[in-house]
Every structure is written in C-alpha cells, then in structure tokens.
Amino acid sequence: MITSFKFDNCFAFNKQVEMVLRADMRTKKFSSNISKINENLNVLKCVAIYGPNNTGKTSFINCVRAIKRTLENKEIRLNSNIFTNNSICYEYISFIYDDKEYYYEYKFDCKTRSYVYEKMAEITRDQHKNESENVIFIKDTINENYECPSDLNLQNILNIASTNNILIYTVQIEKFKILQKIKEILTNVANNIEIVDMNRIPNSKTIEMLKNKTEVTKKIVDFIKNADVYLDDYRYEENIQFEINGKEADEKILKNQNFMDQIKLVSVYKGSSVPSILFDSLGTRKIAALASYVITAIEDGKTLIVDELDSSLHFKITRAIISMFNNEINKNAQLIATLHDISLLDCKKMFRKEQIWFTDKNNNGTELYSLKEFSYDQTGIRDTTDIQDKYSKGVFGAIPDPDLISTLLEVDMDEDA
Numbered sequence: 223m224i225t226s227f228k229f230d231n232c233f234a235f236n237k238q239v240e241m242v243l244r245a246d247m248r249t250k251k252f253s254s255n256i257s258k259i260n261e262n263l264n265v266l267k268c269v270a271i272y273g274p275n276n277t278g279k280t281s282f283i284n285c286v287r288a289i290k291r292t293l294e295n296k297e298i299r300l301n302s303n304i305f306t307n308n309s310i311c312y313e314y315i316s317f318i319y320d321d322k323e324y325y326y327e328y329k330f331d332c333k334t335r336s337y338v339y340e341k342m343a344e345i346t347r348d349q350h351k352n353e354s355e356n357v358i359f360i361k362d363t364i365n366e367n368y369e370c371p372s373d374l375n376l377q378n379i380l381n382i383a384s385t386n387n388i389l390i391y392t393v394q395i396e397k398f399k400i401l402q403k404i405k406e407i408l409t410n411v412a413n414n415i416e417i418v419d420m421n422r423i424p425n426s427k428t429i430e431m432l433k434n435k436t437e438v439t440k441k442i443v444d445f446i447k448n449a450d451v452y453l454d455d456y457r458y459e460e461n462i463q464f465e466i467n468g469k470e471a472d473e474k475i476l477k478n479q480n481f482m483d484q485i486k487l488v489s490v491y492k493g494s495s496v497p498s499i500l501f502d503s504l505g506t507r508k509i510a511a512l513a514s515y516v517i518t519a520i521e522d523g524k525t526l527i528v529d530e531l532d533s534s535l536h537f538k539i540t541r542a543i544i545s546m547f548n549n550e551i552n553k554n555a556q557l558i559a560t561l562h563d564i565s566l567l568d569c570k571k572m573f574r575k576e577q578i579w580f581t582d583k584n585n586n587g588t589e590l591y592s593l594k595e596f597s598y599d600q601t602g603i604r605d606t607t608d609i610q611d612k613y614s615k616g617v618f619g620a621i622p623d624p625d626l627i628s629t630l631l632e633v634d635m636d637e638d639a
Contacts, residue, residue: 223257223265223554224415224525225323228314232288233281234583236303238312239590241282243269243556246576246594255548255574259318262347266577268547268557270566272613273581274622278588279560282581283417283529286558289313292328293412295391302332305587309333316345318554319407325355326408328388329364336385338363342404358404361389373400414524416515420508420533428514429483432458438521445513449539450506455490456498462486505534516543523554531559532566541566548572567609569593578609582619593618 223243230238245256245264256264273279288300292313302311309332316325322344329339339362343355360369361380368380376398384392390405431439446456462485487498487510498507512528519526532540540563547557569575578593593609596618613621 223259223318223523223556224558225263225265225316225318226314226325227282227286227316228312228327229282229285230312231303231306231308232285232311232313233301233303234276234278234588235281235285235590236306236587239278239282239588241269241579241590242576242592245574249574252548252572252574254550255577257554259321259323262351263318263323265318265554265556266574267549267552267555268544268573269559269577269579270544270573271558271560271579271581272562272564272567273560274583277583278581278590280529281588282590283419283527283560285313286315286415286527287417288330289315290412290415290417292330292388293326293408295387298330300330300332303587310338315411317411319410324358324407326411337388338385340389342408358400359389370400373398376400414522415527416519416524417527417529418512418515419529420512420535421530423508423511425484425487425507425511427518428511429458429487431514431518432456432487433460438517441517441521442513445517446506446510449509449513449542452491453489453506454492455488456510457488457490458483459486459488459495462488505536508534509539512543516546519557520546520552520555525556525558528557528559530562532561532563537563537565541572544572564610564613567613569609580618 225244226240226242228238228240229235243266245266247264255267257267258264271279271282284299288298288311292298300311300313302309311330311332312327313330314325314327316323323346324342324344326342327340328337330336331338341360341362342358344358345353345355347353357369357371359376359380360367361383362368363381363385366381368377370377370380376393379393380389383389386392390401390408393401395401395405428442431442443456447453484499485497488495489498489502489506490496491501498510502510515526515528518524531543540561544557544559544566546552547555566572567578569578576592576594580589580591580593582589582591612618
C-alpha cells in the first residue's frame with residue numbers, strides 16, 4: 223500500500239506538495255476505510271481528489287505515472303514546471319512492503335535526462351510513534367554524498383554508477399544481495415500501481431480476463447451486470463459471426479481493422495445477444511473496461527489510480543465502486559480517484575476527512591491539500607457538516623467561478639454594433 227507522495231517542480235507543481243495516505247487515528251469514524259498495518263500505522267483505502275479544471279489533478283496522476291515508469295525501467299515522461307527556471311524534478315513515494323514502511327525518492331534533471339539523486343530508506347516508529355529512518359542507500363551526485371551502510375562494496379561504486387537510469391538498472395545486481403532486494407521491492411511497488419484515464423480507458427484488460435474464464439472472470443462479469451440494471455450477461459464469444467449489410471463479415475477484414483476482439487464482446491438483454499460495441503452506451507462500455515481494473519486491484523491488493531472516475535457513470539455506480547474499497551472485505555487495495563461529482567463529497571456516510579483532497583491554483587502556484595486541514599475553529603467543519611454545501615460556497619477553495627453570462631453579453635453587444 224502507498225502511504226504518501228511528494229512532488230516538487232513537476233508539471234503544474236511549482237513548489238512541493240504532499241499527499242499523506244496515513245489515517246488520522248484521533249477519530250475512530252469509518253474504521254472500515256483504513257487498513258491497519260501495525261499498532262503505529264494505519265493506511266487509507268481510498269482518496270478522492272477534487273478541484274477545477276487545469277489545477278493539478280491530472281498533473282498529480284502524471285507524477286505518479288512517472289514514478290511507476292521509472293521503477294519499471296521505461297522511458298520517463300516527466301516535465302519540470304515552466305515557471306521555475308529549474309530543470310530538476312523531485313519525486314517521492316513511501317509504501318508498505320512485507321509489513322515494513324519504506325520510502326524512495328529521486329531527482330531527475332529534465333535538461334540532461336539524468337537521475338542526479340536517489341535515496342531509499344526504511345521508516346521506523348517507536349512505541350511513542352516517534353519516526354526515524356534507516357538509510358538503505360544514497361546516491362547524491364549534486365552534493366557528492368554516497369552511502370550504503372549495509373554493503374560497503376556497493377557504496378564504493380555509487381559515485382561511478384551511471385546517472386542515465388536509476389541504480390537498480392545501472393549496476394549488475396547479481397553482485398550485490400542488497401541491490402537484488404532493493405530491485406525486488408521497487409519493482410513490486412511499480413507492479414502494484416495501476417493507472418487509468420476514464421476518458422481513454424482501454425478494454426484490453428477486460429477482454430483478456432474474459433478469455434481466461436477464471437473465478438476472477440465471474441466477479442468481473444457480475445460487476446458489469448450489477449452496474450447495468452438491464453444486462454443479463456456479458457461475455458467474450460470467440461466463434462461469433464456477424465453480418466454487414468446482410469452478408470457475413472470476413473473475419474480477416476475485421477482483424478485488419480483491429481476490430482475483432484472488441485466486436486466479440488457480447489451483451490445479453492432479455493435473452494438476445496448483441497455486440498457490445500454497437501449496442502451498449504458509452505457508460506456501460508466504460509464500466510466493462512473499468513471492471514477488470516477494480517476487481518483485480520481488490521483481489522491482488524493493488525493501488526488503482528483513476529482520472530475522472532465519474533466520467534459517464536451514474537453517481538450511484540461511482541459511489542458503489544468507492545464503497546468496494548472502503549469496505550472491511552477489502553484488506554489492502556487502494557483507490558485514488560479524481561472526481562467532479564460533488565454528491566460524493568460525503569463525510570456522513572462515505573469518507574473520513576483525510577480521504578478528501580483538493581487541488582487549486584493561486585498567485586503562489588498549484589496547491590494540494592486535504593479537508594483535514596480545515597479545523598472546526600477555522601471553518602466550523604465537523605464530520606457531520608454538509609461538505610457539499612460548504613464546497614459549493616467556496617469554503618475550501620478549489621472551485622471554478624466562471625462568468626459565462628458576460629461572454630454572452632459581449633457577443634450580443636458585438637452583434638448590435
């Protein structure tokens with residue numbers, strides 16, 4: 223599970239922002255919304271991010287995607303903020319692995335395309351919850367600081383290791399047991415993060431799961447059926463035949479159009495089988511594509527990050543998906559989602575305050591902050607407060623204030639002239 227992110231000088235973030243996914247145990251409300259790792263660490267299962275367009279929600283997801291791609295040894299897609307005149311981006315992730323908490327951070331120079339700083343450490347806490355760290359390695363070419371306390375042989379070569387990639391991909395790990403362990407941990411973190419954009423969500427994952435026909439496949443189909451009140455069944459039919467203009471379609475032609483897998487997805491309504499791509503609504507097709515990500519995330523304990531989760535979905539379906547993660551049955555899967563639907567801003571039945579986050583822009587730059595930061599003394603916000611009403615009135619910021627009527631008036635005046 224992920225316990226926090228930090229980003230600085232990345233995309234829209236011109237200054238450091240931090241998202242903390244550790245639960246605030248001063249409140250016992252919605253205990254099913256957290257995973258208890260140990261006596262000193264509890265982690266949120268779900269986080270919702272709100273904010274106007276172009277205020278950093280997608281930038282946040284792009285930052286996480288950059289971490290994932292870095293740890294997967296893929297080409298990094300990371301841009302520094304255009305207003306800082308600084309080419310060095312900073313990214314940080316802390317996480318749970320084998321019931322221990324670690325963090326990994328790096329600095330990437332977008333101009334030279336090099337990793338100029340890396341550090342990994344284990345985070346520990348004593349009985350009084352005082353936090354400390356055990357350094358695993360530091361490779362700091364900026365300050366010429368190189369450490370690896372558990373392996374001096376590795377420490378001695380850190381200063382000559384290439385900066386074209388991160389350490390686990392520039393040194394022969396077979397020679398260093400500690401490096402093998404580091405790679406195991408970091409690649410596991412990357413594999414356990416899934417990122418999807420609801421406006422461009424592929425259905426390839428669902429198609430592959432339907433082809434395999436396992437117990438997980440049944441859960442995916444049940445998810446899709448339950449989300450559409452009229453759907454009797456949803457399946458992949460390998461030998462299905464189609465007609466185009468009254469003639470049987472040539473499968474070779476359909477394959478050339480990269481169309482066969484999509485058109486073999488079949489929806490059943492009142493006993494009649496129809497191609498999903500031709501008869502299902504956009505919302506139903508998005509649900510079908512999302513189903514495999516949701517189910518496998520919960521089954522495998524992954525962190526699912528979804529941009530625009532509520533795009534084309536009824537608010538009850540979005541609420542139900544969130545509830546699947548905020549559930550006692552879910553032990554260690556996480557959902558981080560950007561949203562616009564304020565009907566989901568609910569601290570009475572759905573969320574703890576620290577599960578709701580906002581992005582906003584002001585003269586100082588782009589900000590990322592939690593509802594938890596708004597105390598009762600400052601704003602009168604309690605767990606029983608109508609958060610939707612307060613948000614609509616701009617109490618938390620992170621809300622657009624469009625003046626579209628004046629645009630119409632200007633158009634009208636131009637026509638009169």
